[in-house]
Amino acid sequence: MRRLAVAPRANFEARARELGFAFHTIDGEAYWNESACYAFTLRQIEDDLEAPSAELHQMAMELVGRAARDEALLTRLRIPRQAWPLVADSFARGDASLYGRFDLSYDGKSPAKLLEYNADTPTSLYESAVFQWVWLEDAMKQGLIPQGADQFNSLHEKLVARLGEIASGGLFHIAGLRDNEEDKGFVAYLEDCARQAGIETSVIGMSDIGVSAENKFCDPKDRWIELMFKLYPWEWMMADEFGASPAMANTTFIEPAWKMILSNKGALALLWQMAPGHPNLLETYFEDDPRKSALGGRFARKPLLSREGANVMLVDGEHVAREEGPYGAEGFVRQALAPLPDFDGWRPVVGSWIVGDEAAGIGLREDRDPITSNTSRFTPHAILD
């Protein structure tokens, strides 16, 4: 694994326009960075990232099987009581998952370590699946990287195929927040994928959703929302007024309610309890577990529910790094420290995608800061053997 300086493509701007990549610059800062790329060997990809991701996914599914009906565990995860039947029923029915993203700390040598699992509303999907992929083709064509390079990235194919499996046969609603450029880009890409799978779609805003007298959620045209992808976290849905509506039982959600178990940092402690010493897991405990002292003075403290690095605190002896934010009311876990590797002052985190039950590719975001946040730069990768 190396970080290579690469010349940006001559046609970057045109490509971004042509492919609808509107959020490559966020608040004046470059979010998409192609002045460098991360180079892996095929062995690193297959043995250190692809296979472990598939295994982590299997372990996560085993955990869901154990926790979906276990009130003690659901309580431990601070999942509200009103959500318990949704979690248990969605799992018992086999409600399908579309995707998820493991965030891994990996330096090319030691086993990749699971930092967290973005199981509910992971983004950076379009830039991983499309823009990164096109970068590789262009960069080879323009001689910026060697011809014959490859990329661990079958995301686009797998997404279209998975959507075809789970969302054919009806009107598929895709809901998100209306006022966020990145979220809008994500939703547009997901709709594009669904249409490529031959699915009839309707994009709506979360706040446009209504409920009928028959206890069914309906869209602005008063059509029943039978199956809905929501780019909106489950815990927010549970806190919203409609989260307690009986209509919750009459819509199938993607991601399904059982993902509440996995999108919770408490799952990291439960996974460690299930498979202590697993090479891809970090030792993790709930903050109120006395065993946390085993971690000594080097640990990361993470809220059970948090996004984009908010409220994460890294403690390394006397050195403390902290990202502020609005989360943490529901408690914390303490996780052994796995500092991100340092490549020329840049610290990449590897986002490893699961689509359905398969490992489908990676996307890296890098930051100078030890805590990856939502302003970290997406930097493409290549397999160069």
Next chain:
Amino acid sequence: MASGQEGKPPATPPQGKKGFGKAKPPSPPPPAAKASKRSTAVTLLALGAGAVTIYAATRGSSDYELEQNEKTLLFTNASECSTSGKVPALDCDTAWREAQKAHESHAPRFSSQQTCESEFGPGRCGSPNSFSAAGVFIPLMAGYALAQASNGYRAQALYQRLGDAPGQYRVSGFVQPPPPQQQQSSSSSSSGGSRSWSSSSSSSSWSRSSGPSVSSTGSQTAISRGGFGSTSSAFSSSGSRSSSS
């Protein structure tokens, strides 16, 4: 919102709603390890400036015929293709059959002739030939497109919506959805072989403007709205922060 309430039998495709939003039994493993770790092609129908498909360069080859646009030929039927002199007649026929096959499986589907015609025009819709599904309607092909590839031609069905300018065509998706009448099981659909492309088209969506949904039980009357979304504001004063991670 009148239609859909007349108590008609559910106009679902024959496959039924069983699979809608449900996990499937695990697919069998892909037939053979792919030589490449990445998607064979990436298509965007509407996201950017227009439909575009880019092909992966074949590993170790110098075949970089990525953008299809400059080599794409559009014809209304096979005879127009063969009389054009641009494509051998045999290839015109083969590609026509290929386009028809793609049309049968990839055309946008509607639950009534009326809904379909409201988007594609009177007399421009029919039932698929490949299965006798009650209540499934698809637009007629307006023509087909051929793209020259290193090993022959690739073909795709073209459509014209109501109001489209002459010469403006649209394409539908490329990945095989589950066959309507078969048990959905052995879809090792993600592996190679789904090479595809699309011709240029305008950027509006197939279904955004569509009326009643495929689901006949779909029509409801909202008695309350706005019960979702309020928690997001507690985490985002400006509204600019993403809800996602």
